[in-house]
Amino acid sequence: MGIVSPLGLGLEHNWSRLIAGESGIGRIASFDPSDLPAHVAGEVPGGPTEAGGLTLSDWVPVKDQKKMDRFIHLGLVAATEAVEDSGWKPESEEDRCRTGVMIGSGIGGLQTIYDASITVHEGRARRLSPFFIPSALINLVSGHVSIKYGFKGPNHSVVTACATGVHAIGDASRLIMLGDADVMVAGGAEAAVCPLGIAGFSSARALSTAFNDAPEKASRPWDRDRDGFVMGEGAGIVVLEEYEHAKARGAKIYGEIIGYGMSGDAYHITAPAEGHEGAYRAMQSAVRSAGIAVSDIGYVNAHGTSTMADDLELQAVERLFGDAASQVAMSSTKSAIGHLLGAAGAVEAIFSILAIRDNVAPPTLNLDNPSTESVIDRVAHEAQRRQIDIALSNSFGFGGTNASIIVRGV
Amino acid sequence: MSEIADKVKKIVVEHLGVEESKVTPEASFIDDLGADSLDTVELVMAFEEAFSVEIPEDAAEKIATVKDAIDYIEKQKAA
Numbered sequence: 019m020g021i022v023s024p025l026g027l028g029l030e031h032n033w034s035r036l037i038a039g040e041s042g043i044g045r046i047a048s049f050d051p052s053d054l055p056a057h058v059a060g061e062v063p064g065g066p067t068e069a070g071g072l073t074l075s076d077w078v079p080v081k082d083q084k085k086m087d088r089f090i091h092l093g094l095v096a097a098t099e100a101v102e103d104s105g106w107k108p109e110s111e112e113d114r115c116r117t118g119v120m121i122g123s124g125i126g127g128l129q130t131i132y133d134a135s136i137t138v139h140e141g142r143a144r145r146l147s148p149f150f151i152p153s154a155l156i157n158l159v160s161g162h163v164s165i166k167y168g169f170k171g172p173n174h175s176v177v178t179a180c181a182t183g184v185h186a187i188g189d190a191s192r193l194i195m196l197g198d199a200d201v202m203v204a205g206g207a208e209a210a211v212c213p214l215g216i217a218g219f220s221s222a223r224a225l226s227t228a229f230n231d232a233p234e235k236a237s238r239p240w241d242r243d244r245d246g247f248v249m250g251e252g253a254g255i256v257v258l259e260e261y262e263h264a265k266a267r268g269a270k271i272y273g274e275i276i277g278y279g280m281s282g283d284a285y286h287i288t289a290p291a292e293g294h295e296g297a298y299r300a301m302q303s304a305v306r307s308a309g310i311a312v313s314d315i316g317y318v319n320a321h322g323t324s325t326m327a328d329d330l331e332l333q334a335v336e337r338l339f340g341d342a343a344s345q346v347a348m349s350s351t352k353s354a355i356g357h358l359l360g361a362a363g364a365v366e367a368i369f370s371i372l373a374i375r376d377n378v379a380p381p382t383l384n385l386d387n388p389s390t391e392s393v394i395d396r397v398a399h400e401a402q403r404r405q406i407d408i409a410l411s412n413s414f415g416f417g418g419t420n421a422s423i424i425v426r427g428v
Numbered sequence: 429m430s431e432i433a434d435k436v437k438k439i440v441v442e443h444l445g446v447e448e449s450k451v452t453p454e455a456s457f458i459d460d461l462g463a464d465s466l467d468t469v470e471l472v473m474a475f476e477e478a479f480s481v482e483i484p485e486d487a488a489e490k491i492a493t494v495k496d497a498i499d500y501i502e503k504q505k506a507a
Binding site: 149152 | 473476477
């Protein structure tokens, strides 16, 4: 597994900072946000690789960097960590053909499109880089990963806004179940912390603006003072493998995907339906496909974006768990890293697997005064040590698309 | 080496990320310097920009080596 996020670079580095209750949110540094309503975001920190910072030249050759938007850079960094962590190095042509890639993004190369638009607007269309299109296309993370490693199996990508990461991992696991591949590199990558991205989500009244002077407090899921989500950037990538295939080669197995459910709201382009009933159905479908009882689930990584919709998700989770609600812990790790849009679901699925590995529920930062009381423990402020055998992770996207995934330790 | 040749060499080094010593006049962008077809399109654009010349597509297609580029630009500049 591999992660690059506002908490830095690397799986264990991210996890230990998350569990320690640290925040990756700050004032936007990559450009001057003064003219925009929202001034805060979660940006991947620079710095030496050994210290958990991103030094891009350690991962992508300098001459290739300009051929890719930042979301592809981040996807490649996390994919490299994941593939190397998995130890999967297919030597034979057959093995390479049985290894595929499905890495998505919610938005893709937004800054690249912005820059190219200006070039054309200025009457310099003939000066547009031949790398503009392949730099902006969402499926090019999958493309670059396949080229780097020679993975010749299904090469696919997902674009379902903020549900992308879960859909990518869920769909990739289904491809393995259907026999299309033995190994799939899957996840999401996003880099939309740029003027156009911040301005666009601001116009949709989706971003927090009340904490511009206290960035670390801006992402506060379920808290009564929350006022919108905080955008984050990064990537989360996993290597999925057919169980017997992984066992036969003695692979390090973090966990097993046992359930996956999807639904559509058929309601509104940005707002979730009443009672988040679409989320309820996605979770219900995931539980059904896992063949477990809801009471088996020890931890829920919520979509929990720090918007009004948090309480609707809470309602849906309470409804799903019924009498078992008081036994489950649910937190939103977006409180620490912000909303990674198309990468969110993948990063959060990874956090869910690590929660099982270490029997620790990561905290929901800034949950000072819940706007709604609940019997569900939302792990306010500090991580909790507790028995977690099975975890569920939610991701919901604009357009009314919902995805839930259930993972178990092995 | 002419000023044009120096500048061409610099652009090639920068865009293809190759050692300066490899950028000999005879070096082929694709065969010797690791460029692909998109790299060569971008290189020609960089030459156009740097030397304020127009390199039409049919001429660009004939620019395969460092020397081809230098000769073409020198000819345009002399005209």
